[in-house]
Amino acid sequence: MGSRTCFAGVIFGLLAVSAVVHAGQVVVAPDGLTPKAALEHIRAAKAKGNQEAWTVVVKPGIYALTETLTLTPADSGTPQAPVTWAGEGEGTTISGGGVVKGWTAEADGTWSAPIPPAPDGKPAYFEQLWVNGRRAERARLPNGGQGTASYFNLVKPNITAVTNAAGKVSYVERVTLTNALAAALGKIPADEFPYAQMCVVHKWSTARRILRAFDPATMTVETWTPRGWSGWSIWSARETLVSFENVRSAFDAPGEWFYDAKAGRVRYRPMADEVVATAVVVAPSAKLSQLIALKGNPDTGEFVHDIAFRNLTFAYSDATPAAGYAVNGPTESWQHQAASGSDGLVTAEGAHCVTWDACVIAHTGNYAFRFNDGCVSNRITNCTIEDLGAGGIWMGAASGHVAKGETLKRRVIKTLAPRSTAFNVIDNCVIRKGGLFNPEGTGVALTHVSDSEVTHCEIYDFYYTGVSVGWTWGFQGSVAQRNEVAFNRIYDLGKGIMSDMGGVYTLGTSYGTTVHDNVIHDVWAYSYGGWALYTDEGSEGIVMERNLCWNTTDGGFHQHYGAGCIIRNNVFAWNKKLGAVRMARQVVQDIPCTLHFVNNLVVVREGPLVGRGPRGVGGIWAGNLWYDYSGKPELDGLAWDAWQTCGKEVGGRYADPLFENADACDFRLKPGSPAFALGFKAWDFTQAGLRKK
Known part of the structure; x- marks a missing residue:
């Protein structure tokens, strides 16, 4: 798909003193x-x-960075002579973490060690810790568990504007907690409040606040923010959950740790099989959120290009600091979507034909990758991306860039601008265990990007969306066109x-975008909105077909509002609140909403087959097979007979689809299935996920 020929090579290494250099080759070793020296040698x-091809051979070892390794256009190769960073053997790790040393066993069974220094010499402040490669849980109230057991409900959320003597306005937030366990907050000494945080989950967004006060009599928590609440960001009892971190009185479970600023020590409560003398404890004490930066200049046509990384592990990055706040201090963050304010352990701008193959990116405080403006024809293949503070891969420019003299409207866009991001490939990757610091993190976010692919990936274990496509709200035009999301397995999302x-979640004009041959299941929302396929505001021109979607809280498919999307030849099964379709809006911006729903197979055991709204939305509905195993079919508020005569659907049928084994979620069809007579075409579900070796 790329505009240039890209050469896959490989990888990258760190730290050392004496060099081994041959013609066209540099060896990095512990x-x-x-x-950095290898990079400078090639640059010189x-x-x-x-202009010969260069290979940086990285010997096994852990290479600890103290500053971001930045590649510029001067470090580029050519299509005929690429620069390759290649890990040799197993265990080659580029690390942004520092080993915490000096651990001692305390009389109470915990361990403690001095807080290591940050690059500025002051005690490093960090909010993540790994013990023997496992992310340790920060002392937390309530203790971590499944679903909402790991959060508190709140009531009476309110916000009050306060103006100081200089006329500056800030806001005091207050929430009241109803769970008696929250009384433990009353044990926090006043001088520890600056290091205790309230973590807020609200709808699709999250925030972090430093505790300011707690009133045990009323169970009211007080925090502060420079921003007011408005619109969707207003906290509510029905849609908001909170938890608390770095609370000394909650430092009570094996595997938890506590940042003890007063004593200048890190404290850890070990698991049963952990030994203080042999444990390897790592913290992001170097304060690096970006380990690798690719910095081209799209405006001048200077790109970082024709570089390849292979068989290397990149690990341990810090969370992205909030703008205007100290890098070496507690995180305060505000509500976004998809952790859009997070950078990546690898962050790129103006990168062309850069390849990552067979790499591991793990233990991040942010996204693993972030591609910003001017990133074209890059490839991430055969990689494992896991244990993520935010999401897996963010791909997209800061806005919808179009060629000079053109405008961004509801039209097909085929010409790239210098800052366009396009023609990128994400293939055959495992992307898992995300949102562990910022739950907004998305498996893959394709935002202002066109002509890109997410194929044959396993994407699972996130608190938010698996794959997001588009980044405009409403019928206003978008460059996110001709993207493909295909043959992926996407599951275990939301977690209640x-x-x-x-x-798969979409936004805005997306002409030519296809979502096909995916297997999507187990999407579990808290208050609302756990869908397998979701066309949100202004989605149009998208084809979704041959997707197997089952076991969600809210439905197999939902369209907030959109136009001209085709939902064809999908299986929607065992979804809780409704079978397949809910449509919220009929006319938006004076544009009639439409949807084409054809040859789909929809079955339920509970809830209606079709939610409210489709009869008020235009489009073709034809040849769908419907079945309610409870025997009480309901479609847009109508019983089956009334649905047949209302004129919404042509040629639909209500009948048992004859799955091979519905109870075991084996959705292959038996030869006599009535779906075939309606034009339904079976496909091989097993082709989704990683490519077969």
Whole structure:
């Protein structure tokens, strides 16, 4: 799909002193050349006119970065002579973490160690810790558990504007907690409030606040924010959950840790099989959210290009600091969507034909990858991306860039601008265990990006959406066109904590975009909105077909509002609140909403087959097979007989689809299924997920 020929090579290493350098090759080793020195050596050679292919061979070892390794256009290769960073063997790790040393066993069974220094020499502040490669849980109230058991409900949320003597307005937030366990907040000494945080989950967004006060008599928590609440961000009892971190009185469960600022120590309560003398404890004490930065200049046509990384592990990044706040201090964050304010362990701008193959990206405080403006024809293949503070991969420019003289309207856009991001590939990757610091994180977010692919990936274990496509709200035009989301397995999302999400979620004008041959299941929302396929505001021109969607809280498919999307030849089964379709809006911006729903197979055991709204929305409905195993079919408020005569659907049928084994979620059809007579075409569900070796 790319506009240039890309060469896959490989990887990257760190730290050392004496070099091994041959013509076209540099060797990085624990007792040799550092990655930074290797980069500088190649840069100097290129500056003298050496244009041969270069390989950086990285020997096994852990290479700890103290600053971001930045690649510029001067570090690029060519299509004929790429620059390759290649890990040699197993265990080659580029790390942004520092080993916490000096652990001692305390009389109460816990361990403690001095807080390590940050690069500025002051005690490093961090909110994540890993013990023997496992992310440890920060002392938390309530203790972590499944679903809402790990959060408190709240009542009476309110916000009050306060103006100081200088005329600056800030806001005091107050919420009242109803769970008696929250009384433990009353044990927090006043001088520990600056290091205790309230973590808020509201609909599809999250926030972090520093505790300011707690009133045990009323169970009221007080926090502060420079921003008011408005619109969707207003906290509510029905849609908001809270938890608390770094609370000394909650430091009570094996595997938890506590940042003890007063004593200048890190405290850890070990698991039964952990030994203080052999444990390896890592913290992001270098304060690096970006380990690798690719910095081109799209405006001048200077790109970082023709570089490849292979067989390397990139690990341990810090969370992205909030704008205007100290890097080395507690995180305060505000509500977004899809952790849009997070950077990546690898962050790129102006990158062309850069490849990551067979790499591991793990233990992040942010996204694993973030591609911003001017990123074209890049590839992420055969990688494992896991244990993520936010999401897996963010791909998209800051806005919808169009060619000079053109405008961004509801039209097909085929010409790239210098800052366009397009023609990127994400293939055959495992992307899992995300949202562990910021639950908004998305498996893959394709925002202002066109002509890109997410194929044959396993995407699972996130609190929010699996794959998001588009980043405009309403019928206003978008560059997110001709993207493809295909042959992925997407599952275990939401976890009953967040709301308003989809296995695949879309926004805005997306002409030519296809979502096909995916298997999506187990999408569990808290208050509302756990859908397998979700076309949100202004989605149009999308084809969704041959997707197997089952076991969600709210339905197999939902359209908030959109036009011209085709939902064809999908299986929607065992979804809780309704079978397949809910449509919220009929006319938006004076544009009639439409949807084409053809040759789908929809079955339920509870709830209606079709939710409210489709009869007020235009489009073709034809040849769908419906079945309610409870024997009480309901479609848009109508019984089956009334649905047949209302004129909404042509040629639909109500009958048992004859699955091979519905109870075991084996949705293959027996030869005599009535779906075939309606034009339904079976496909091989097993082709979704990682490519077969």
